[in-house]
Amino acid sequence: MQHWWFPANASSYGGQLDSLFFVILYITGAVFLIVEVALLYFLFRYRRGANQTATYIEGSTAAEIVWTTIPAAICIFLALFSQRLWSEIKDPDRIPPDAVPLEITAKQFEWHIRYPGPDGRQGSDDDFSKRNELHVVVGRNYAFRLTSEDVIHSFFVPVFRLKQDAVPGMHLSGWFRPTSTGQWEIACAELCGLGHYRMRGRVWVHTAEDFDRWQASQAAGAAPAAPPADSVASSGARAS
Numbered sequence: 001m002q003h004w005w006f007p008a009n010a011s012s013y014g015g016q017l018d019s020l021f022f023v024i025l026y027i028t029g030a031v032f033l034i035v036e037v038a039l040l041y042f043l044f045r046y047r048r049g050a051n052q053t054a055t056y057i058e059g060s061t062a063a064e065i066v067w068t069t070i071p072a073a074i075c076i077f078l079a080l081f082s083q084r085l086w087s088e089i090k091d092p093d094r095i096p097p098d099a100v101p102l103e104i105t106a107k108q109f110e111w112h113i114r115y116p117g118p119d120g121r122q123g124s125d126d127d128f129s130k131r132n133e134l135h136v137v138v139g140r141n142y143a144f145r146l147t148s149e150d151v152i153h154s155f156f157v158p159v160f161r162l163k164q165d166a167v168p169g170m171h172l173s174g175w176f177r178p179t180s181t182g183q184w185e186i187a188c189a190e191l192c193g194l195g196h197y198r199m200r201g202r203v204w205v206h207t208a209e210d211f212d213r214w215q216a217s218q219a220a221g222a223a224p225a226a227p228p229a230d231s232v233a234s235s236g237a238r239a240s
């Protein structure tokens, strides 16, 4: 289902994640309404008045059992309810075996994406890297390995419902399958320094033919392009 206040959904598991979000929203929304209505009622009912006197209340074991058991039951229900989808998305053992491997490296304040090239394998001669540009094919599975060169960042693609922390010294994996063509935003979702607000990239979901054409143009101009004027000056080796 698609909601007007949500970004578009363009990944295979986005719809299920949205449904899970709404289940949690309905439960927490109902609790919020009940609590607020009760709060207002008690504020009004027991406001200061001529005939009100203060009384001392000992507490109630029964009430404590009730307000501990119900939230615990809700939390356990949500944990069990979301476990299947969570493990489908996050379990490294369940990454589709046919997925195209991508290496994504975050640093202040940009994303470096290393593509496997036409042979589909990382670490071979036809690999190439792009800065802040993620190009993928609709309907194809992608597996990424994500790391950071400096501080903690978070790789966030709202239309894929994908968010994963990038942690220096760790290579965290994940996967996605785009379901519609288009062009959208990649954001950093972890405050990572003064330039955090402009740490954004773009994702292009192509048809297979468009992607092949784009990839061929990358191989043709294999020499590293000059970084755009707004890039942060970076010394040392670049990730290509």
Ligand SMILES: [Cu+2]
Pocket (backbone or CB within 6 Å): 106, 109, 152, 153, 154, 188, 189, 190, 191, 192, 196, 199
């Ligand atoms: Cu960042």
